[in-house]
Amino acid sequence: MSNRQPPHVPPAQRVAELIESSLENPPSLKSLASDVSMTPFQLSRLFRRYHRETIPGYIRRLRMARAASMLLKSNMMIGQISSAVGYQSLGAFVRGFTREIGKTPSLYRREMRANRENSNSSGVLGLVAAWLHELFVPLSDAAAKFCC
Structure with missing residues (x-):
């Protein structure tokens, strides 16, 4: 052993x-x-x-990643998310989030949720389109062999 x-x-x-x-x-x-x-x-x-990266940079990045996740997955207010990830000031959180992510927390939430809704609806349409394509393309290929 x-x-x-x-x-x-x-x-x-x-x-x-x-x-x-x-x-x-x-x-x-x-x-x-x-x-x-x-x-x-x-x-x-x-x-x-x-x-x-530095320790403060690492902490900041982790906080912003957790905040971004919470913005998408919860209906918590931005001030609550700010406190939940360790910020004492909402203003400091918004400035840091905007610097790190490139958008304010509210804009990020709004855009990401809109993108998710659009991808869900286009996902179903995309599946239907793929199914129709698979159904009809082989038929048109077979018809072309006999036709011309």
């Missing part, structure tokens, strides 16, 4: 997991560094090398 221990989780990955598990109120850099037995400077450098 093997005496192998589970693989070691790299400190940068451990920190990412800690951040993701408490995104609404992420731990401080000092606390994160302490959890992985590093100095804040060492952790910042290692995290950036491993994830190719």
